[in-house]
Structure formats: structure tokens, C-alpha cells
Amino acid sequence: MAGKGIRVEPPFLEFNDMKVGEVYKKAVSITNIGKVSRKLSVEKPAQKIFKLIRLAQAWFLPPGFCIRGTLEFTPVSEEKVKDSIQIFIDEEELLEVPITGLPGFASLSMVSLVDFGSLVAGGQAVRKHHPITNKGSAPGRFEVRYKKSELYSLHIFPSHGTAEGGTTVWLIVELRAFRPGRIAEEAQVKLHDTPAVLSIKAEVVVQHLEISDMQGSPLSCLRFGPVYFGASSEQKVVLRNNGPIPCDWVSLLLDKAVGIEGGTDLQKSTGTALLERMKNYSSTTHSALQVLECVPAHGPLDPYRTTTVVVRFSPKSRRRWRSTSPSRQDYCLFLLFDIVSCKHGFTQPAVDSSVEVAVTGSGIPVALVPSPSDTFDFSHCAMGQHSDLLCMLQNLCPQLPVRFRFRKLAHFAAHPPTGTIAPGQSQDVVLTFNARQQGTFHVRQKVDVLGWVESQKNGCPNEIGCFHTILLHLSAICDSVRIPPQPKLHSALKCPAGLRPRVRLRELDHCSALGRIATAKLHKHRREMSPITDIDEFLAFPNDRASSIRPASPHTQYRTIFTGVHRYRYVDPSYAFTKDEDELRRRNQQTYINFIKQRWHEKTGQPQTGNDNVLEIDTHNGLVPPEFNNRDPNGTKNSDWNPSCTSKHLSEIPNSGDSQIFDAVNIVPSTSQQVADCLRTLTPLELYQVDITPSSVNFGVVAVNSVCAMNVHLINRLPVHVWVEFEVDCVELQGFSMLSQVLPPFFHTILPMTSLNYTINQQHPGQILVQAEVIPLALELSSNRLVLTPNPDLLAGSEYRGIVTLQNLSNCVAEFSWKPVIPESGLLLYSIRPCTGVVEPHMELDCEINWYPGFNSPTEGDFDLFVQEGAPQRLHCVAKVGSTTVELAEKRILFTSVPLNTTSVRSAVLHNSGQNHAYFEVVDICPLPGMVVSPSVGVVPSRGQAMIRIQFNPDCVFKFDTKIEIAMKNMKSIKLRVGGSVEPPNVTFSQFHFQFCGVHIGSEQRIPFSITNHSAALSQVTFDLSKYKDFSVKARLPSTKKELGVTVVEVGSGQTEECFLVFSPTQVTDYNFVLPIMVNRVKWPTSLPSFFTSSSSTTLLLTPDSRKSMTTSTTSSTDEQSLTVDATALIAPVEMSSTRLQFVVVSHSPTFPQIVELRAKGEESVCWKAVSGEGVRWRFDLGAAEELCSVAPAFGLLRPGQSVCLAVTVNPEATRNGEKITKVSIPMYLGGEGEEGRQRNEELQPYRKLSVIILLSRPSIVFYPRQILFTPVPLSKSTETMLTLNITGYPGGTTMSAECEEVETKNGTKIQPISVNFPHGNRICTQNISEGTKVVSLLCKVSFCSAVPVSLCTTITFSDHMKNKFKIKVCAVAENCLLTIWPYLAIHSTDQHVVLQTGDTSVEAVLLNFHTPSPASGPITSSSSSSSFDHKSSGYCTSDSLTYCYSMDEQSSKDEDTSSKSDTPGSLSIPRFPVSKSEETKFYQKVLLTVEKWFSLYGWPSGTNPLCIPHSLRRVVFAVQTSDSNGRAFSVTQNKDTRSVVDMLEHLTGRMIPGIPMCQTFSKDIRQRTIQMLQQNEAILEFLRVQGACLYHIKPEYLLDIAEFKHWCSLQEKDSEKYLDCNFFDFWSLSKRSWIDVLLQIYKVLVLSHMPEDTRYEPLYPRDTEDALLDGSHALTSTIYSLRELHLLSWLNMNYQKMRKVVWEAGGIPTSRWIVNFDLDFADGLVLGALIAAHCPYLIRSHFQRMYTTPCNAPQIFHNSIIVTQALILLGLSLNMKSTDLCEINPVQTLFLCVHLYETLPHYMPSETLTLSGGLHSTFSKQVRLKNPSSKPLRYKVLLLGEDAHLFSVPGSSEVTVPAGSEAELTVQFRCYFLRPVEAVLLLITSSAFGLRCGTLAFNLKTCVTQITPTNSVQLTCPCYQLKVINVPLTNNYNKKDYFRVVLVESSYNPLGPEKKKDRLSHQKSLSDSEKKHATSDGGDQFEVGEANEFLSTERTVCLKPGQPGNLRILYMPFFIGTKYCSVLLLSPQV
DSSP: OEETTEEEESSSEEEEEEOTTOOEEEEEEEEEOSSSOEEEEEEOOSSTTEEEESOSSEEEEOTTOEEEEEEEEOOSSSSOEEEEEEEEETTTEEEEEEEEEEEOOOOEEEOSEEEEEEEESSOOEEEEEEEEEEOSSSOEEEEEEOOOOSSEEEEEESSEEEEOTTOEEEEEEEEEEOSOEEEEEEEEEEETTEEEEEEEEEEEEOOEEEEEOTTSOBOOEEEEEEEETTOOEEEEEEEEEESSSOEEEEEEEESSSTTOEEEEOTTSOHHHHHHHHHHTGGGHHHHHHHHEEEESSEEEEOTTOEEEEEEEEOOOOOOSSTTSOOOOEEEEEEEEEEEGGGTSSOOOTTOOOOEEEEEEEEEEOOOEEEESOSEEEEEEOOTTOEEEEEEEEEEOOSSSOEEEEEOOBTTEEEESSEEEEOTTOEEEEEEEEEOOSOSEEEEEEEEEEEEEEOOSSTTOOOEEEEEEEEEEEEEEESSSOOOOOOOOOOTTTOOOTTTSOOOBGGGTTTOHHHHTOHHHHHTHHHHHHSOOOSSOEEEEOTTOHHHHHSOSSTTOEEEETTTOOBOOOOOOTTTSOOHHHHHHHHHHHHHHHHHHHHHHHHHHTOOOOSOTTSOOOOGGGTOOOOOOOSOOTTSOOOTTOOOOOBHHHHHOOOOOOGGGHHHHOBSSOOSHHHHHHHTSOOOHHHHHTEEEEOSEEEEEEEETTOOOOOEEEEEEOSSSOEEEEEEOOOGGGOOSSOSEEEEOTTEEEEEESOOSEEEETTTEEEEOEEEEEEEOOOOEESOSEEEEOBOTTSOTTSOBEEEEEEEOOSSSOEEEEEEEEOOTTOOOOEEEEOSEEEEOTTOEEEEEEEEOOOTTOOSEEEEEEEETTSOOEEEEEEEOOOOOOEEESOSEEEEEEEETTSOEEEEEEEEEOSSSOEEEEESOSOSSTTEEEEOSEEEEOTTOEEEEEEEEOOSSOOEEEEEEEEEETTSOOEEEEEEEEEEOOOEEESOSEEEEEEEETTOOEEEEEEEEEOSSSOEEEEEEOTTOTTEEEEESSOOSOOSTTEEEEEEOTTOEEEEEEEEOOSSSOEEEEEOOEEETTEEESSOOBGGGSOOOOOOBOOOTTTGGGOOOOBOOOOSOOOOEEEEEEEOOSEEESOSEEEEEEETTSOOOOEEEEEEEOOTTSGGGGGOOSSSEEEEEOOGGGGGTEEEESOEEEEOTTOEEEEEEEEOHHHHTTSOSEEEEEEEEEESOOHHHHHHHHHHSOOSEEEEEEEEEEOOEEEEESSEEEOOOBOTTOOEEEEEEEEEESOOTTOBOEEEEOOEEOTTSOEEOOEEEEOTTOSBOOOOOTTOTTOOEEEEEEEEEOOSSOEEEEEEEEEEOTTOOEEEEEEEEEEOSOTTTSHHHHHHTTTTEEEEEEEOSSEEEEEEEEOSSOOGGGOOOOOOOOOGGGOOTTTTHHHHHTTGGGOOHHHHHHHHHTOSOOOOOGGGGSSOOOOOSSSHHHHHHHHHHHHHHHHHHHHSSTTSOOOOOTTHHHHOOSSOOEEEOTTSOEEEOOOOSOOOOHHHHHHHHHSSOOTTSOTTOOOOSSHHHHHHHHHHHHHHHHHHHHHHTOOOTTOOGGGGSOHHHHHHHHHHSOTTSTTOOOGGGSOHHHHHHHHHHHHHHHHHHHHTGGGSOOOOOOOOOOTTTOSSOSOOSSSEEEESSSOHHHHHHHHHHHHHHHHHHHHHTSSSOOOOOOOOOOTTGGGTTSHHHHHHHHHHOGGGTTTTGGGSOSSOOSHHHHHHHHHHHHHHHHHHTOOTTOOHHHHHTOOHHHHHHHHHHHHHHGGGGSOOEEEEEEEETTSEEEEEEEEEOOSSSOEEEEEEEESTTGGGEEOSSOSEEEEOTTOEEEEEEEEEOOOSSOOEEEEEEEOOGGGSSOOOOEEEEEEEEEEEOOOSOOOOOOOOTTOOEEEEEEEEOOSSSOEEEEEEEEEESSOTTSSSOHHHHHHHHHHHHHHHHHTTSOSOOOOOOOSSOOSEEESOSEEEEOTTOEEEEEEEEOOOSSSOOEEEEEEEOSOO
16 A cells, blocks of 8 residues: 555454454554655554554655554454554545454365266165365354265264364265266255255166176077987177176076976976886985086176186986886076175165076986997907908987997907097998907997087086996907806805804895895885884895804894894803893993093083983973984095085075074184184185175164164185174164174174174175164054043033043154143143053053133143153143033022111022033122122032032122122023122010119029011020120020120021029129110120111112122111119128039948038128118029928028028938939028028029039949941951940949840741850959949940841840849841942952852852952952042032032031041941041042942933932932021022932832831921931931841931931930931041941842852853863852852853953953952952953954953053943943942942943844945945834933944934834944955944933944946957957046056956846856955065966056046957956055
8 A cells, every 4th residue: 555655554454253352563664755755644543452552643754764663453353344554644645554353254165066977776874974174263163964865875964063263074975876877965064054965976887797698698598409328518608797897606506496407307208207206216416516607606706797608517317226218308407607695795675686597408318329239249350360340330319310430359350440420420430350369359339429528627618528438348369269158156145254243133224245145025025024123133144144143242143144043142151141141241331431420521521411312401491402413523524625606505504593502603713624714715606605695674753762673694605714803883773692703614693793894714704784763762652632522421520521631653762741731721621641650662542631621721731751761742632611501499599577787598509401411610709788799709510410509698788689690601691680788687675774783792593585587587696795694585485696705696587485584693783884786796785777667669770880889878877775684793691612512422332421511701792781680691493403402591680790500311212123323403592481581582682503413323324336237248358346334333343244135037047156254354343332323344245246147136135133234236147149248349349359269169259368469360460550640629519510409507507517426436336438548448438439320320210310329319309497506597599409319219220218208398397397308318228238238237316417417316325226426526526337238238138139149150161261270160259259159259250261362362362360359359450351352242343352461550550441431431331430440349339330230231232234235436325224112212322332433423412312102213324345245333322421321232234245346348349369459448437546456356257247146146256355355464465266367467556636538558469269257456544
């Protein structure tokens, strides 16, 4: 930069790659390049981060001078910075030097192309490194994304990362190609926010071998033609490597291919050829190995290069005997040329790299025959002469010529010596004998047949040689002297000793020499008839007598060769061993043998077995003993071994098995031979015979962290050792197998698949392709959105249930957990269970979702599913609230004469006549001031009712008329009109002034007065005397307010209440005050509302808005007078020492008097000033008490300071016959005497009262408890209790005795089941007689046990020596019925179980103490669910859905009895419902819910009636006068639901109950009403006892309502037996338990009694069960189960045993069990599943086959329970049971369910069949006519069930109604898309929601196609054996695209023509059969019908779009003359 001669260097300053905190410096120079001096002024940069050193000043720069400085830069942020240095030149020109600070940046770049060139399609991984260079200074991120393809596998890694500045990151691009073709893939690369494209290109080809002839034409067959046996023929082929990489090839003879011929004479007949093949089968392979050879057999081949291979055909004769001539042998073989790398590299099944060549040829024998024979005799010939004979050689072979050659032979010659004979021709040859030597000549002339034979040098071509020789026998004599022949002995008879030693008899046929002896064959039959023994027998030859007569061993036997008889054996006694000597020798030998074996076992470490020659291996378990041979594993290899080239030899190597891996395989070579073998370099052929398979392993889709294993087979077919080493470079493929193995020769082993690369002998590499798609572990939801719809068959609160299925498609166990998603409102009323668990691989698990309905319950909720560490899945739940019909029983509620400030209660009833439960909310719970509506929210059950309680407590007087709006969920709101008037109080008092004059301290004075209520409403008068504690008000009834000093008196309309004002002074004072009174909580008299006295009839119409602004005005009070009190308290002049005396009167003992002192005040007391006279006169007025006691003196005078003692005496005789406690009150008066005093006493109040209590001490016993109530027990089970006798009034030493009454059984016999004993003795301890009130306790143990059913209520009598008797009531039950002894099972639910005990004639089910499940009960799975199953709202249904059952008087009393009271003496003698948290309480609660559910559903005549025990059973149907919690009386509107327990009994029995009127009405008076209800309860109990109920422990008063029960208790005397104090026990516990027992007994005698009593239901045979205890021959008895319950168990066992192998046939079959427990045996749900499946087999595939047969955890058990519950709900048989109820099963609950199923399930088995018929692709229909003979309409729910139920339909709704006495028709339709028959089941069910119940109707639905109309027809004519192409037009008439499979069915007649119907039907059956066959097959192969198919389809599948036309090519080649028909079927299950 320059300006005016000034140059600045550098012209601009740039700081690149700056970093915060670093200091950068750059030099700056300014040079004057001008000719004049310049004045410079340099200003530093404006920013503080720049600092200019040595330049920031003014300069005078001469020409040529330069100034230098430094610019420092300190960046503070990584942002681009710009500034400048300003230079002023001569103050005229400005020169700026720009400064730029640039932060570090990334500059990523790469080449956009990766070219792999040519690749081989085989799956081999090819990698290329591709660089990404960062030319910048800052790190840059990159990310690679690409798509996956099925044709190839592309992996680029790392897929993302960071490249530092100035560095290069290498991407590894790995490509695996599986199919040929071009690859042009683009990967999207993001280079630091800059997009780029990476192109990947490759040309994928298939590497394979090609074979052609020498001219280059493709070669498929080599035809050698006929070749003589022994000769060889060669043909050359060209082998070409058509691939881009070099390869090693091998040739292999396929001797197992289809169609080979290995030496069969095809010119012979078939039978002859097959017979010869059977004879020569063993040598076929061997002959095939020798006839064909490739030279070379293996070798390398460069890419696209060729090599010449010579194929040599050398047939060999296979004749067995020399005497037989060989026959023709035809060969048809296949040569395979393959690449070695296909076995040790990556290959795919679709890629074939090999090539096959067929080789044909024939081996024919040489047919060169000499004529006239092969023997030529020249006879005599003189010396020097010659003799000639003519020999004619004939070539009998018609195919090949014969080239012959005579070998040179002395004295003989042939002419011509060589020649060629054409096929079928002959050649004359002259044989000449030249006599040159005297003698006789016998020679053999060899005639060689010449031809091409295999060269002796390896690798050389064939050469001309001899391959066959003919022998000519020549004889000639050169002398005239003839020597006759000498006779010779047969060679077989010349057998000297030792020449043929010890020839066994059985080897006679194998001796060639002996086999030709005819004499031996003559006697062969004798040997066959001789007995066969194990002793070796030898042959005795004629000249072998020395060894056969006297053998070396005495046990050796010889037979003669001719006769076969035993040879005489001589034993020399002088030299032979005796028997003892032989035994001694044997023992000595055995000692050495045992010693040697023991040493061998110690050395090898193998255990010694009993049999040393046999390996003790159990072969039936799959272990086969290894076969050993004599080959030394460490010996030298066979050098003469020639590698076999056949596939058969390669496969005939036995598998060593896994057990020999570590025994026979070394990790590294250990011996010298193994080292030498493993150092060899294998040839391609040898390498080909080391087989490591598979070469490709595809694990498929696997989950993260899962373990997958596959086996790798290592096969060594070489006779040498091979060393295989594996290399694992992938962490996921780490395994537990050995990575190095030395394979012995001909060895096969198996390893788990864990490797990828390997080497053989450390030289030859190989690879195994491992493929797997690793996915995160996840569970698949059946649906992400679940809609819950109500089920009207279930009770309120439990009707909204849904199921979501978790499917585990991976190969790993998946752990899951559900977490709720809390909405913003914080309210989620959904629950899911199980919330945690595991799902096994390839299994599924059901989870149940419940919605807890309510008016304000949100209908939507979400849950997140977490599977280990995977991403959560969201499940959205929606509850669809059903509509129903709800009406008010009374649309207007009238409050008449409502008292002011007093609570009045009215009730309104909501009735639901619809099918669904209704949920409501009161919009405004306070519609008026003081009016409260409760409950604010609630539920109205289906066909039930709910009660709304209206409490009104007005604080002003007015008339009102308003409306209460009740909003209904998903319905229109309902309005209730409420009207009435508030009455002002109007009371008057009889006295207005109360005057108490001179009342002494301690005395009491009363003034009576009355209160009259003149209004029409209740008046409540409150006296508040809390400030005046000496005053009180006493009324006739006790005050309802317990506050001290406050008295409340309630006066009814028009009534008068008498009261007293009592003055009891405690100090001297006087009172004058107005009595504080409030009337209806309003001060009286005071200012009251103006309309108190208003007579206006105006009605106030109040709305919720207007009532808030309502005010009241006040005026002055009316003419009402206040009540005043004047009182004076005086000092008492006389004091009494005691005012209470107690006397104890003991029998035969005197009674002593007691002293009372009267003392007068002293003279100084001021009280004497008011007394006139000398003192105070006093007297006692005994009155009626004169007969009981006396006071002496009874009167007198006391002066100041005096005192007197009074003797009070009682009369014992007057009290001994009276009450036990007598109370007497004796008044004392101050005043006159005699009659005057008595008259005055009537006017005056008593001064004092002396209370005398007389206790009569008689002998008495108080029992604790007052009565004994035994828990019901099974038969023969003993129970006992301790009874405490609190004894008083007995002298010491008294003995007590007990006597029990006998009980009469049903059969008339008397038993005594109760026994009493005294564990500590029955003698009373000594006590002081004077202490007559002392209580002595005596313990007594009462036991109960009965072997027969008995229900008793008896007494135990205790007596003494004085014949005093004391009785106590005992109630006990012993029965063999589960419904009676259930309390006993509740107590022993954890320690006793039912087991079977087998006897001689019966099998008994008894209870035994066990802490673990009984073996007789089968496999027991714990039924306890996980804690996750519980929900905080588990009681929601019970608490909310049953609140409508409470009556109003119970509601108030419930508040005061909510807290459970502790057990007291009274609670032990009455039935009780436990309240503590224990297993017993849970058992009771489940029984309670079971009884409520069943009687709610089936106990009432008009459908469902929700029941709440005990409230619903105690309600009174008419209005009564009752009281609230404060004791105030009010009127209650009558309950609109008039159903009672009497209606239930009449419905279940079908008749009226004796003793109960037909239309009974109850009185409003509580006394009369209590009597009526007691009479009704007594009649009910008596009726049930007559029917067989065990209810003697239930009293009629136990069944009363709370108000009536309290009234009954108040009427009982405390000393009576029936007395019960409500304050000492929980009434709700008593009532609940009593009603449970009553209902269970009702069920027992009215429902269970319908069951048969036959226990021998059906015998079980071993085919049904493995360990059943009953076979039908033994009766089943029990001490806990009745005959009906035993019959039910037999029914359950029969169905379970028969169905467990049918239902779970595909999966694991559950174990056999004998069902004897109604709880444990049902815990896993399998028994119920098998039971339902036995009657509803159409639910097996959809439901029960999904169950776990061996559940091992709580979620799996819950899964089974869900399935069973869903099936029961579907069939309408659930009894409102939840899935959790089946998990935590209860025996009573199970019994109810099983009885219900026993009665209803048989109706679900179809008894009739409806057949729907019609044409294909048409709609079938059938009508079902339903008749209703009853007087009420019937409503059915229609269900279509079965595997094909979705194909059927019922037009209209899913319900059908049949009017009363009328008919209705139901139409069933079926749209036919298939030829196969379709079946389903039609069910018509009446549920509890439909009101009137009737039996279920079930029908089988079947279809039949009676007509087929083709869519098109094609006709043609074609000659035989001529291919014809038929184009069949196709059109998809459906609205869905799909693939249609093509199936061809041929027939000899036209199925649509005029043939007979029978033939058409049979053809349609064949069509349907073909459709069935192809319904599940994957292939689309043509259908074969009998003979060969003449029609073929070119396509297996056809893809058709909707409405798209298509074409199908059918190939037709007829084989026979005639007409042929073919039906083309297009199948698509999806469409």
C-alpha cells in the first residue's frame, strides 16, 4: 500500500485462526519511497484488543528511511474482528491499513466418487479408504447417511465424527455384493454444515467357470462312445475363468447325482439290469472312480484366462470270475468343475460358480476269438522241419476294430504277426513250429490287443500299448519217443503237517482248493444238521493225524473233511493237566491280567468298569460308542494315498460329536507327525476336501445384548492332519469355543459359531460371512390406542376393561415397565397390571387396563412402556362412556313444615332402566341456604337405583320452590324439583316464674313445668345453664346434647313435654335471673324475623343466583314473656356422715348393722338464727322400705353442736328370696313428727337421702363367654375352646361337674359330639366365707368333633353337690360342605391343603397340614400376585358403586360406628367379621364379594339388582320415623325399591315362604316394626333349616337393621341370655357375618342341591393322564366336600385330563394333576381354560392356545387369568370376576364359578347345524326362527365365534329381541370367497343386562359351494407332444392390490358341463382340497393330479392392482388324445 511516496508493508494485516487468550504479533514497516521528506502521524486502532508498539506517534520521515513497529492482537472472543491503522501524511492524505482477525474455521473437503471397479457377487467384503480432509484450522464435524439395499450391503464407518484442523479422516467404505449388476449408490455427507454427495459405484459380476471344446463352442456333454475294457480314450476341454479375480479350480466326480449310470448294460432287459446292479452295488463307486480322470485335476486360473483339461475315459471290466466273460458296461457320469474359494470364502446360494459336464461312454469287452480253438497241437515234427497250422482270429465286436500283435516265441512263429481286424471281420494267421531242438514243447502264445492306454508317466498323454492278451496253447514234439504221463495224488489231499495248520470248519467254503472237492460237498448236509456251538472246530486232513488226534489244547475239536464227524481225541493221563491244575493256571493268568489292567487305568485316569470290553454308554440317549481301528493316530501318513475326487467319499466321514472335541483334537500340533502335516502346503484339490461349513451365517434379526449361536462343521477328508486357526476381530462374535484346532485325518467335529476369519495350516485363508440385523430390544404393542367400552354384564366400577398385548419378536428376554403419564390436572384414573415383568423370546404377554369411572373421571390417559434402556412407547387409552336411561322415581320432593335451624332429611331415588351404568354429579350441592345434597357424585347401576340425600337446615322462615340439577355423564341432565316451607317455632311454657325459698346446701328442690309446641314442625328448646351450675333442667327423655349445663328438649308438633327445674345449691347465695332459653337455636324471647308471624302464602322461587342475595328483615318481638328464677341457698344445720350404705347378705350367715352419724352445726353458725326453738327436729321416712331395713332411732331433736348415731339394719329373710341387688332410698326430713310430719313431707323436699344397697350373695356362675360358638369344622376334625367359669358364693372344696346333651342325627342315631374336661381340676379353691363377693375362676376346655354331618344348638349343664344347675348354650356345625366350613378354611388357608388318600374301596379327600403344596394336587404355582397388581383404587368399585345401597338411617349410624371396636367378651360368643389386617380377613372379604356378585346377578327375579351386604338385605320398604345421629326424629321418604330378601327366596325356590304374608307391610312404630321383622327373620331361618341349612348359630335379631337392633337391645334385660350391649361389639361385623352365612346356606340348599351326587363321573384311562389316582373303580369320598362338590371335582378332572393334550398340542402340554383344591389347582388358569375349551372348542385358537402352560412368574399367571377372564366375559359367564380374582383365587369363589359353569357351559355346545350353500363369489344367507312362549320379551346378544367367524355376518344390530308370545327371525349371511368349507359358531346369549334370562342357543354354521361360475373360458385344439401357449386374461375386481398365487387343477371332464352332479361335487371337493393344500404353502408349484401334468404355468404368483387387466401364460403339452380340462385358481388370503 502506498500513497504520496509512502509504502506500508504489509499492505493489510490478517490474523487467521485466532484463539481467545493468545497474543499475536505482526511487524509493520513504513517506508518513504518518495523524493521529499514526509510528516507522518500514526494512530493506533480504535479497539483495545489491538496494541501498536513504537509507531503510535508523529514522525518526520526523510526519503529512503523506514520506521518499524509491532502490532499486538489479543482476541477476547471467537468472532470476526475488523479495524485499521490510520496514517496521516502531511496532515493532508489519510492512509488506512486494514486489520482483520479471523477465528479458526473448518474447511472439509473430499472426493465425491468411490469406484470399486469390478466385484464378485458372493458377499465378500471389499473395503476402500476414502479421505475427508480438513484444510481449516478448527475441528469440523461430518455425518454420513445412506440407504440400505437387499442387493448389496454397504457400510461406511465411522458414520460421524470430527476432523481436527489440518488433518485427514479416512472413511472405510465396505461393500458386499450378493447379486450381479451395477451399483450406483449416493451417500449424503454433511461436511460441517455443507451438504455433499458421495457416489459409490461398482460393477458386480458373477465369477464362474466355463467349459468349451477346442473350437470354443460351449460344451455340455462329452461322448466317448464305446471303448474296450483296459483301453483309454482322451478328449480335451477348455476351462475358462470368467471372473475378475484369480481362482483355484478342482474337478469333482458327482457319483450321487440323479441319472448316473455306473456300469450297467442298458441293452439288457430291465429286470436283468436291476439284478446285476444289486449284485455289483458295492463296486459301483469304485468302478466309477477308475473309469474317469481329469488331467490336471486341479490348478490355478488367472482372471479371464483359459486352460486345457484332458478328460480320460478308461473303462474297467467288473467280472467276478475268470471263467465268465465280461459284459457291456454303459456309463453316464457328471464332472463338476468348481472354485476352491467357494468353500473357504463368501458365497451365496443364488450364485453358482461351478460348471457341470456330462460324460457318457461304454466299456465293451474285447471279442477276439481264435478258431477253431485256443489249443493247437503240432504233433510230431522231425528235427529241422516245420509244421504249420491255420488260426483264424474273429472280431466279434460290432463297434470297434481290433489291432493285434503276436509276441515272439522260441520255436514258434505267426504270420502275419500284427494286424487290424475290422468290426465283425476275421483274419487268418498261420502258426509255424520250427523243430530245431529235440523234445516236447508245451508253450502259451500271447496275442496282445493294442490300443490307446494311459501313460505311465504322470501328466503325459495316452500312448499305444497292450491292454488285453489272448493265450494260445501250443504243443509240439521234436522226437518220435513218447513219454506217458505219471498219475498224481490230488493236491488237496497232500496236506502235510504244518502246511495248512488249523483250518476252521466254517472256513471250508473259503478254501479255494477244498471248495473244488466233490466228495466234501456230498457230506455238507451232515454238517448243517449238526448243532451249532460256540466252540471252534477245525478240519482234520488225511495226513494231519498227529495234530488232530492229539491236539495241543484239550478244548480243540476236529472233524473229518469227508464225513464231518468228530475226530477221536487221545488224552495222555501222564502228561495232561487235571481240572485243578487248569483252574490254578487260569487264576495265575487272571492275576497278571488284572494287575496290568489296573496299572493301565491308573496311568490313563479312566475309571475301571465291570466289563473291560464294553464301553458303558447309554445308546438310547443319543451317545454312540466310538469305533476304533488299528490305525495309529500319531503314525506316518500313507504315501500311496491318492486324493479322491468323488462327492460320496467326501460325505462318508462320521461325525465325531461334541464329546470328542477335547479328547481327539489338539489346539496346536504336538507330535512330529502333526507338525510335519501342518506345515504342508495343500493343493487345491486337498484344500477342497477340508470342508468348513457353513460359509455364510445369517442370524437374522437379533436384539442387543442377546446371545445367538450356530454350529460350524469342521470336516477333514484328508489322511493327514490339518491345522485350522480362527481369527475373531469383532467383539460381538466372541465365543467360548477353541480358536485353534488340529483335525486328525478323516475327522468331523462341530463348533459353536463364533468366528469370522480362519487359516488352514497357517497358509490358506478362509472367511465365513456373518450377517445379523441388530435391533434395540423392544416390545411390540398390539395397539397404540386402546378404546375401552362398557360391558353391561359387569358391576359398576369394573365394566371398563381393556387388553393390550406385548409381543416379543426378538430372541432375548425383554424386561418392561409401565409408567403413567400424569396429566396437567393431576388426575389419572387408569391402572394397568402387571406394571412390570418380563416377556420371553418370541412370546407374548397380556396387560389389563382398567378405567375407574366417575362423573369427573377423565376419559383419556396415557402410559409409557419402557423396555430396558430403549425409547418409551406411548399407549393412549380412551374410555367410551355408554349411554343409558336414568329417571327420577319422584320428580318433586316436598318439604312440609320444616323446622327452623333443624336438620330435615329427604331422599330422591334415581332409577336406571338402561343397559349401562350411569354416573352423575349434583351441579350445585347447596341450592338453598342451609340445604346440602349428598352424595355430590355417584353411580346408578344398570337396572338399579341410587339414592340422593337432601339435608335442609334453614336459618330463616320462608317458602321455597327450587330445582336441583343432576348432570349425567354422556347424557342429558335431570332436574329435581324441591319445594316446601319453613315453619317458625311456637312454644309456650306453663310457668314463667320459679321461686326457690330457703334451700339448704346439699339439698335439692324441683319445680315442675311443661312446654307445649303449637307449630306444625318440631321445636327444639335449649336451656343453657352453664353459668348457673346449681340449676339444671330434667326432662322425660335424656338430653341429646352432652355438653355440661346444657339441656335440649325436643317437642313434637302439638305435643307437650313435662320438665323440672332443679335447684341443688353448693354454697350460700341467692339467685335472680332470666332463664336462658333458645328455641330452634334462636334466642327466646328476642327479635325474630318479621315473617315469623306472617300469614302470607307467597312462595319464594329461589334459584342458585337469587338465594345468595336473599336477606331477612327483623321487627320487634311479639307478646312473649321471659322465664325468671328467684332462689335462696341456706347453710345446712345438720350433716350426715355417709349417704350410701352397702350390705352383703350371705346364706346361713348373720347380717350386722351399720352406723350413720348425724351432727349439728355449732352455736356460732348463722344457720341457727333462722331456726325457732331449741334445735332441729329430724326424721326418716321408711315408707315401703320398712320390710327390708330399719333405722334406729328414726327421728329425734338435735341441738347446736349435738350428734346422734343411727343404726341401720337390714332384714335377711326379706331379701334372700328377692333380687340379687336391692336398692333402697330413705328420705330424711327436718320438721315435725307423726302424721303432721308425714303430711308436711309430701309438700317439702327431702333434706337428705340415705341410699341402702343390699347384695344377695348366692352361689352363681358367670360364663366367659356367655355362649360358645364353634367355628364350623369338617367331618372328623376336632375343635376346642376354653371356657372360664367365674364362680361366686361357693365354699372351698366344692366340686363342679359338666353334662352334655346327646344329639340326634338325621338317621335317628344319637351321638355326643361335645366333650368337656377340666384341665386344672374341677374343685373350687378354698376361700374366706366372709368374702362372699370374691370371684373364683375355673377353666374348662370344651371340644367338638363329629364324623357325621351335624348342626346343633345345645346346652352344657354344670352342677354342684347342692344340685344347683347352670347352663350355657353351645352352637356347633360339622359338615362336609365347602359353603359351611369356609371359616375353618379361612383360618387354615396357609397351613392346610386338600390331599387324596387311597383306600381299599375308596379314595378320600382330606385336609392335612402342609406348608408346601400337596403332590397329589399336581404342580401348584403360587397364586400370589405381584405387588404391582394392586392399585390404590382397588376398593373403588366397592366403595363408590355400592354407596347407593345405604339407607338414610344407616348413613347416620355408620358415622358413629366406623371405628371398629376391639374384641370383648361379647364378641367371642357371636358371629363376627374380622377387621384386622390378616390372611383370614382377606379370605372373608373375598367370600363377601363373591356372594355379593352372585346374588346381585342371579338372586333376583327381574334381572340384576346390585347388592351390598348387609345394607341391601335389611332395608325396610315403607316410610318410618327414625332419628339421626343427634337423636332428632324426622320422617324418611319410603324406599322405591321394594325388593327384599323374601323376594329373593321366593325367586330361588319358586314358592312362598311359610309364615310370611304375601304382601307384608311394616309399621311406622319401631316397637311394632321390630316385632314384625323378628317374626319374618325367624320364618326365613326356620325355612332354611328345614331345607338343610346349618344356621343354628344365627339368631333372628342378628339380621335386623341398626335402629331395630338397638331397640331390641334396649328391651332385653342385662341378666338375660339374649342381652347384647351394642357398646361392646361392632354391629356391622355381626350383621355382615350373619348375612354371609345365611346367603351361603341359601346357595347351598337352593342352588348347589341341583347338582347330582354321583362321584363316579367317568373313569380316566392312562391315555388321558399319567398319574391320575382314580380309574373309575373307586368311589370318591371326603370329609370337607359333599357328594355334589365331589361330582363337580370329577367333572373338572375329566375335562382337564382330556383337553390338556388337545388345547396345548402345539406347545408344551401341561403336566397331569388331580384337582382336589378349589384354590391352588386353579391358580394358573389352566384348569378353567381346559374346562371352557372342552365345551367351547371354537375359542381354543383365539384364546387358550396363547396361555403359558408352565407359568413361572406372576405376570405369566396374570396373563393366563386375563385370557380366561376374557373368555368368560365374551360368553357372559364371568360372574363379574376380575383377572386379579383368578390370580388370588378363593375356594368359595371357585366353587361358585364352577357350579355356574357346570349349569351353563353345556348350552354353549352347538346341537344343531346350519348349512349355508350357494355359488362362489356370491352371498349365502340362512334364517333362524326364534319363538318366545313366555309372557315377557326376550333379548339375545348375537355372537359369531370361530376361526372363520369374521367371514359371517348378521345384518342389523348385535342384539335380537323376541316379543312375548311371538316369533322373530335372525338372518345369517356369508360372502363366499373360498372353495373350501368354512365353519363358525352362532351363539345367542342372554346376559344379566337384558333382564329376563333364558338358556343360551348355539348353532354350528357350515358352508358348501354348490355352483362355480368361471370368469372366463379358453378353448383350443393341439396335437400330441406339441407345446401350445395359452394366454388367459385376468382382471382384479377387488379394491385392493395383492399377489395372487396360481394353482392349476386338471380333470378329465368339464366340471361346469352337463355331467352328473355327483361328479361336479367330487371335482369341487378336489378344488377345495387343492385350495387347502396351497393355503399355507409358500411355493406356487402346479398341482399334480394322478398322472403327469399337461398344463403348466409360467408364473407362480401374479400381482394385480384394482381393476388392472393382466395376462397369464399357460403352457399346454398333451400326452394323450382326448379332451382335457384345467381349472385356474387364483388364491390370495389377504383379499
